[in-house]
Amino acid sequence: MATAKTQDFTDDEIFLADIAKALSHPARIKIMKLLSEMNACMCGELVNLLPLAQATVSQHLKELKRVGLIQGDIDGPKVCYCVNVEMLSKVTKDFQNYFNNLNKGEKISCKPKTK
């Protein structure tokens, strides 16, 4: 009976999964792109650039804020959003490591029957 089977997940696995979850919606993929393209911050213009209502965009921003990928800075009645560069760099590195390790496998792939 091997290893008791009650192995929980590591912090690392949970972290990667959580970031992936934050990026698991096209709107949030796009928001990150838009925020970095405008290389300064941005505000409710996001609503104009997305096929979504204001309340929905706000929810997506909240999710990205939750994991720390973006920051919001209150600027008068507006809110200025931008990517969190430190976090982004950590995430970039972590995913690069993850994927590189996955690619390290000896490629003894099974027959691609894709059952």
Place this chain on the structure above:
Amino acid sequence: MATAKTQDFTDDEIFLADIAKALSHPARIKIMKLLSEMNACMCGELVNLLPLAQATVSQHLKELKRVGLIQGDIDGPKVCYCVNVEMLSKVTKDFQNYFNNLNKGEKISCKPKTK
């Protein structure tokens, strides 16, 4: 009224989001890792290595298969799983591009009030 606001998402954005969704659970992050470590394929041993029931593991495998990150090869009564190396390499490249572009921003970050 700018750009009609009905801009849909691009295939690229949808693709990245879909892969991210497939990786948005610690179990699936770990399954990918396990499959690549055993560099050959694997079967129901996964169930022993995860704190989940067999039916649940099967569901997670199905999700990874859905996006093409892994393959399954029927081998007698067992099923041999392995990572799909072509797909993995595409995904690795695409995410690298995505993150690199995000990092290209001119880093005019706003004050980190993180409202």
Place this chain on the structure above:
DNA sequence: TCGCATCATCGTATATTTACGATGAACGAT
């Protein structure tokens, strides 16, 4: 002070995800 614009939050409906036990299908071995 009174609106106006901006953005968050609430309330809510619907859909999807996650998890598990139970059942079913496929196959090797006896």
Place this chain on the structure above:
DNA sequence: ATCGTTCATCGTAAATATACGATGATGCGA
């Protein structure tokens, strides 16, 4: 042919995610 092993699928319950309109808070400018 029957049995045991392996894995997928079904049925289902509970939790989460997605989306939107309506409402609330905040601060700027008139």
